[in-house]
Amino acid sequence: MTAEIIYGSKIAEKIRANIKEEVQHLENNGVRPGLSVIIVGDNPASKSYVKFKQRACEKAGIQSDVIELPEHTTQEELLHHVKQLNEDPSVHGILVQLPLPDQIDEKVIIESISPEKDVDGFHPYNIGRLQTDQDAFVPCTPLGILAMVKESNIAITGKHVVVVGRSNIVGKPAGQLFLNEHATVTYCHSATKDLFNITKQADILIVAVGKAKMIKKESVKDGAVVIDVGNNYLSDGSLAGDVDFESVKEVASYITPVPKGVGPMTITMLLQNTLKAAKQISSKRG
Numbered sequence: 001m002t003a004e005i006i007y008g009s010k011i012a013e014k015i016r017a018n019i020k021e022e023v024q025h026l027e028n029n030g031v032r033p034g035l036s037v038i039i040v041g042d043n044p045a046s047k048s049y050v051k052f053k054q055r056a057c058e059k060a061g062i063q064s065d066v067i068e069l070p071e072h073t074t075q076e077e078l079l080h081h082v083k084q085l086n087e088d089p090s091v092h093g094i095l096v097q098l099p100l101p102d103q104i105d106e107k108v109i110i111e112s113i114s115p116e117k118d119v120d121g122f123h124p125y126n127i128g129r130l131q132t133d134q135d136a137f138v139p140c141t142p143l144g145i146l147a148m149v150k151e152s153n154i155a156i157t158g159k160h161v162v163v164v165g166r167s168n169i170v171g172k173p174a175g176q177l178f179l180n181e182h183a184t185v186t187y188c189h190s191a192t193k194d195l196f197n198i199t200k201q202a203d204i205l206i207v208a209v210g211k212a213k214m215i216k217k218e219s220v221k222d223g224a225v226v227i228d229v230g231n232n233y234l235s236d237g238s239l240a241g242d243v244d245f246e247s248v249k250e251v252a253s254y255i256t257p258v259p260k261g262v263g264p265m266t267i268t269m270l271l272q273n274t275l276k277a278a279k280q281i282s283s284k285r286g
């Protein structure tokens, strides 16, 4: 079997075209969706992700502003910036790029973002709503994964979804999202015993651990759908996923590549969440 490749970049193009139209429509009614991104420090990967976000916003007609703060920024200073954005009526979405430097507590910052502007979907309010299957801002990467799976007409109900990784950004909400779609979900992590025996039982395998090429074909069931969230920069400057693409594509039915797989969908779901925030906030204001 050779897997069908799910190009997130292609699916993203279609969704972004629709978002652009909706943004235009909203603007014709006097509301220009606005996203503010805060980045602290000089992490090169974070800087390039923020650039992707800015460029995507521009193309979709979304107003985007980036606040760049130095590495030594204190938690109080960052809280002050978030507070200002919470109060700014032209800002519909607020995103603090992660990771943050050690002197800042990520959880405190995330909780300071107004839940109605939390387009990353990381605030406990939105996480709680996702967990109780209510409308919420859902974290962009899991939301993008679900959109790719649905767009590829892959059935989810009753399927065994194995999530490798338990981060708050990807692993945990991805499992929750697929549970809400009536999958049977197993989480695996660094303390999981006999990991590859469990990955081999997955109908849909989502890997988000940050270890280049750790999943080989021997750890994947014939016909499984394999979603690779990894973005690992190797010493030669190349980019690798968490899945050994060349080997796993021989046994999987569907596989996402890196790059051009999950990454572009993450950015697209950020645009979608920003549009949703702008619609909700403007309709409340009347």
Ligand SMILES: Nc1nc2c(c(=O)[nH]1)N[C@@H](CN(C=O)c1ccc(C(=O)N[C@@H](CCC(=O)O)C(=O)O)cc1)CN2
Pocket: 048, 049, 050, 052, 095, 096, 097, 098, 099, 120, 140, 141, 169, 231, 239, 258, 259, 260, 261, 262, 263, 264, 266, 267
């Ligand atoms: N506040 C947030 N911080 C972080 C998030 C997030 O969703 N919100 N996610 C990740 C990083 N991330 C977005 O911020 C992200 C990572 C990768 C990509 C992407 O498009 N990758 C490309 C390849 C990149 C390259 O060529 O260098 C791809 O996979 O095709 C987008 C967004 C951590 N922080």
